[in-house]
Amino acid sequence: MNERVPQSKPIAVSIGERGTISAGTTASGCEISIPYLVKRGQGDGPCLWVNAAVHGDEINGVFAAQRFFDRLDPSVMTGSVVVTPVANVLAFDERRKTALIDSIDMDQSFPGRANGFATERAAAALFDRFGKSADVVINIHTLGTPFDAAPYAVYKVHPEARLSEAELLAHIACFEPTVACRMPVANASGELPGNIGGALDYQSLSLGAIAFMVELGGGGRLEEDRVEHGVAGLMRLAGKVGILTASPDPTARKIRRVTRRAHRLANAGGLFEPKVLPGTAVNAGGSIGSIRNLFGDVIEDIAVEVDSWVIAVRRDPVVHSGDRVAFLATEWSDVDVPA
Template sequence: MADTFEYGGGRVPPGEVRHTRYAISETFLGDPIRVPVTVVNGERDGPSVFVSAAVHGDELNGVKVAHDVAARYDPSDLAGTLLVVHVVNPPGYLAQQRYLPIYDQDLNRSFPGNERSTPAQRIANELYTGLFSWCDYGVDLHTSTRGRTTMFHVRAQTEHDGAARLAEAFGANVVLAGIGEEDNSIRSSCTNRGTPTITVEMGEAHRFQRPHVERASAGIESVLTDLGMYDGERLSPTWRRVVNARTEKAWVRSDAGGLVDLHVERASVVEGGEAICTVHDHFGTEEHVVRAPFTGLVVGLLQNPVAQPGHPVCHLVSVDEETRAAIEAAS
């Protein structure tokens, strides 16, 4: 028989589903700011996993994944507990913007938080101590920021065995490894304190993209299956590239301002020296070609078609010939 699942101020007996709103702060009027939370506590004993979305308030793909995951699993199907935090950043979500409104603070650079510090630090502290720290594993859902798009991939501190296990079980083709150690994100703070957590990046802000939503939902099922919590499908991608984030990737940037004409697509492979985009001035008299510094896979790409010097236009990760052949065979 499973145990009662406990979190900050709440207890959910085995075999029950609990929908609640967990208070994390107050408005200027003194009214509570609450995050919507679903707890599915299985009928059988097992680990606990949190799924979180919208720590950046405009990243909506994860919100739909959380919605679908919370509705999908029944306590009779689970060995362990699934905790879904549907919207981590309600003020940003209500304003449909990335950061906490008014203060312009990045909540995902504020963990594990401080109960005596800034609004972002206090909210992060309440989320961490009241929700995330009660779980054994975590999956944090993101999209690219506005004006950019990213292919489906995972970020993880793979030197931690638990995080490496989650990253592999999730089944993404690309894993950016070894990033987030000191960035005060949900992922790094939880992983460094005993709750291995991965970040899932997918698509664009301000929209639901059904292929990404379905792929992330399948990845969560794969994780739950790998952990012995659910009898489902364990994903095995046809190719996989684990990238050392410090040495095997680059944001390729424009050296000029103007109108951007892209020559590559997201998830495509480009040759070293190949033109990624051309930046034109508004008179059509000057142009600047941005070229790939090495042969690589286009993980992220500019969507807003204007740039200024230093503007990132492409997120590129290196690939060897074997991986390149596998990518091209799968496409």
């Protein structure tokens, strides 16, 4: 049990409650409703908030969050668990990362704006309801729909966080990730552009919570092994923070911490054929795949310039110039994980 987890912050829901949070209405008058589930244990303890589908096409997290919740027995719990299985309901309905209504990334919008764009209003409604009362926040993602990925974690370091980086990694270890990527906030070099500081986990860190992202495979589909990997990690984490009295420890005592990563882009358009799998290393000069034109000729071989770790590789073969074909770590080290 982590002694740093404070005892039971108040949460504005009752035992075993399920319901929705209103975030506005659509043009046709339908309410924009974010679903939530809550279970309370037999005594005071920490509040764990599991959030999924902050991007609408990231499906594995929805199933992992639901299954974790279903398998919790309140009679052997202390504290509470909140699950929001689909945070971005508008984008979820559209099977897109972001909603067409404003194309804003919800996970760059926290703590949100109650009088802002539609996505910002939803982020504000969600964060106001649960973000201010959660002691532990897990934001479950996947890579985008075109990609395959092995389970990994992403975390940020906040100057006001109450946990050290080593302590945060010890909680991340519950998910037995292939890598744990330390993501820069001020200058996300090599990452997608945007307001990284608006991520749910970063804003939760600012309030003193234990918070990070878990990436469970690829988007737009159900992957049973990735889902169950996530459920097992959530169970271990619930044990570590004291919500469950018994939970198996992670087998790994080291984490591969990534401190630099970047997308690899196609120069030529055509059909991409990968030569590597997620969760594997490629030596400098090695090929991660090739691109053929529509006549079947290989027109580009994509080699890495430095030793690289394959975080994700594209499964959708149709690419244009500038499309992402892989997500690579180019700087990492193996670090000991404290018990």
